[in-house]
Amino acid sequence: KAGVTQTPRYLIKTRGQQVTLSCSPISGHRSVSWYQQTPGQGLQFLFEYFSETQRNKGNFPGRFSGRQFSNSRSEMNVSTLELGDSALYLCASSAGTALAAGELFFGEGSRLTVL
């Protein structure tokens, strides 16, 4: 079956602009998580959605937001971009039925560069 699909794969924006990233989970998966990867920082948790409800949110400013649609597809938005937002944004999906996050299936990521 098809894996996690993220679009766009690469994008370049300038400071102050906003960006929307999209994620289509594996068919049947109802949980979608977003992570930010920067050099030396590993993957930082942004938020997790299950059946259109945000169940947890990481320590990111309010400029970072997300949502999930009824078909489990998810989008994340970053407004008023800053240079430090340059990163690889990874989406992951899972069945999401357990309290503990288990095996996540990741997409290839969206590489955002802010100039």
Place this chain on the structure above:
Amino acid sequence: DQQVKQNSPSLSVQEGRISILNCDYTNSMFDYFLWYKKYPAEGPTFLISISSIKDKNEDGRFTVFLNKSAKHLSLHIVPSQPGDSAVYFCAASSRDYKLSFGAGTTVTVRA
């Protein structure tokens, strides 16, 4: 604050030898631990996991050891192969729908 730490940013090992990757954590609420592998331009892929009720889990060439009293886990790869060259992330989960990741260790397997 970083609750999962991988203190070795890189590891170089000869083909056929053992690779040992280490990971420390600070949150005693973590009860499930995972290792992910990442190649450039790809997303991380799940490698192996261990529940806090166990101290060892083995899957082929990969074995994960958990020492709860020391809040330490390690991943052993035996024997190391060139295809194992990648970035390895340690991750931990408590019951809050998220994973906490370490910063990663880049493994290079030399022929």
